[in-house]
Amino acid sequence: MNPITYRPKTWNQVVGQDRAIRLLQTLLSHGRLLPRGFIFEGSYGTGKTSTAYLTARALMCLTPGSTGCGTCASCQVIDSEGIEGQNVHDFKEIDAAQNSGVEQARLIAAPDGWGEAPPSIARRRVTVIDEAHRLSMNAWDVYLKPLEQSIDYSAYIFVTNESQSIPSTISSRCVRVRFGRVSEEDILGLLTATAARDKVPYETDALALIAHRSAGAPRVAMKYFGQVASTGRITVDFVEALVEDTLENKVLALWEAILTKNQKTMTAITQDITGTNTVAVLIEKLCTTYSQAIREPKTELDKAIRVCYHDVPATTSFFLKWMAVPALPADAALLFTFELMMASNKVWNKPTPKVETDAAEELFT
Ligand SMILES: [Zn+2]
Secondary structure, X not given: OOOOOOOOOOHHHOOOOHXXXXXXXXXXHHOOOOOOEEEEEEOOOOOHHHHHHHHHHHHHOOOOOOOOOOOOHHHHHHHHHOOOOOOOOOEEEEEOOOOOOHHHHHHHHOOOOHHHOOOOOOOOEEEEEEOHXXXXXXXXXXXXXXXXXXXXXXXEEEEEOOHHHOOHHHHOOOXXXXXXXXXXXXXXXXXXXXXXXXXXXXXXXXXXXXXXXXXXXXXHHHHHHHHHHOOOOEOXXXXXXXXXXXXXXXXXXXXXXXXXXXXXXXXHHHHHHHHHOOHHHHHHHHHHHHHHHHHOXXXXXXXXXXXXXXXXXXXXXXXXXXXXXXXXXXXXXHHHHHHHHHHHHHOOOOOOOOOOOHHHHHHOO
């Protein structure tokens, strides 16, 4: 079996992005006064590009106020050939990672560029710019011009996973649509439906493990699904063998080991992480999971981590001892202590969290 690519073809196939889809459908069905620029932002594999294609199909649709009628000349050619088909004349996709310069931008968005010409059959001409954060400043200047003008027959969709790199002059003129990480539950639903559809035998725990290791990205989950499914059945053993856990999950497991004083597991996980990452990466991840747990505790583990916040001096002395394990150099201990203090200071003005996990509290008394 070939690895399966997650590429939704209809609005309701986009998994776990209900808010983004609702926003777009509302905008598109009102039809009039649509903005010319859209920014689709969010992490890898969460459905941005697929949704950009669906949005383009809707913007191109000849039926007024439709999110893609499926019957007009524009929808029909897209539905039979795919949006990148050679007879789809009013759609273009630019990869800014390959074409970041001003020349390519002019070919599209200058007054005599492709994107600014009237459409040949569709309602609008649509350009999707992938990896938009890679565009040069001069290229952005070229795109700024059309965004300032109210021409209704052309639109631009900028897709990015680094929205902070997009100039504010651009983002203030676009509708920004955020694509969050998808919940494990939603991803598990997608995997279960796919396994049933393709008649792949599976263990439920194995699908849950794939969902857990896919970092909130349905596309990543489907790639893993395809890899494991090529063995003929999806078992926990095969997932363990074929799918690497995410760094974030490993760091959370490390926190769990820290809080249960399991020195052996702590050392094993630390050595595993620092085998492929620098110590600085590990420390950075420890700090981000730490401050996330304090700001927005969601799980029992988060609540336990909050105990560290409760007593910073005890926590840092504990870390100093732990950092003496062979896997980490001593200077990392100082750096981490400093970072931990900084993280604590950032949340210091919040009310003191209540200690909810007795077992963890015991560690620092
Ligand atoms: Zn249509």
